[in-house]
Amino acid sequence: MQRVEGVKVNIEITEAAITALKSSMKGDEETHALVVSAESGGCSGYMYDMAIVEDPNDDNYQRVEENGMTILVHNRDSSLLDGIIIDFKDSLMGGGFQIENPNADRSCGCGQSFG
Template sequence: MPFTLTDSARDQVREMMKEEENDVRLRFGIQGGGCSGLSYSLGFDDEINEDLDLTEDINGIPVVIFKQDIPIIEGTKIDFKQNMMGGGFAIDNPNAIVNCGCGSSFRAKDKEGTPEKC
């Protein structure tokens, strides 16, 4: 299992999936950008490429992951936190060696990405 979803994150994803018209999976991965070079990508997808994607069930949620991203997200924990200002997903990636102040951009030991100005 490349990453984990807490029960809180699972419950939030389930609620969000109910609003989708198609049969979708949660897609988690990385993309270039952000002030540290890499950014997380978290959304829904109804398309799977058998050659490029890994599909799994993580804590009861159907998930799709771009195979190339697995070494960089391996061991990551995704949580959902609610506070008086609202709620949001929190991502704790043990492979991140540098994090941006916003928390959504990072750099990994083996992949720097393409930093952008904040």
């Protein structure tokens, strides 16, 4: 597989997000990782996607180690996701993960789409 080049990615993750992720991983932090990606679509051009996967050990992903968590960003998404802050907000309506992105010129009201 050909290596995809990207920019060096910096990601920050809050304590609330780490707690929520560790709860979802159920002790699999050593063998699994959070993959954060930017998919084409949404009302602003791109949508965030996050998935917990078995660590692919693939050179096309950049690894960020943060408080015992491994976060992976594919090189093709690195310029869109460099500098993001991943947070988890709990609310009466269920809460969820939120991403603050300094690269987004615009975003939709739901916070899931950016451009």
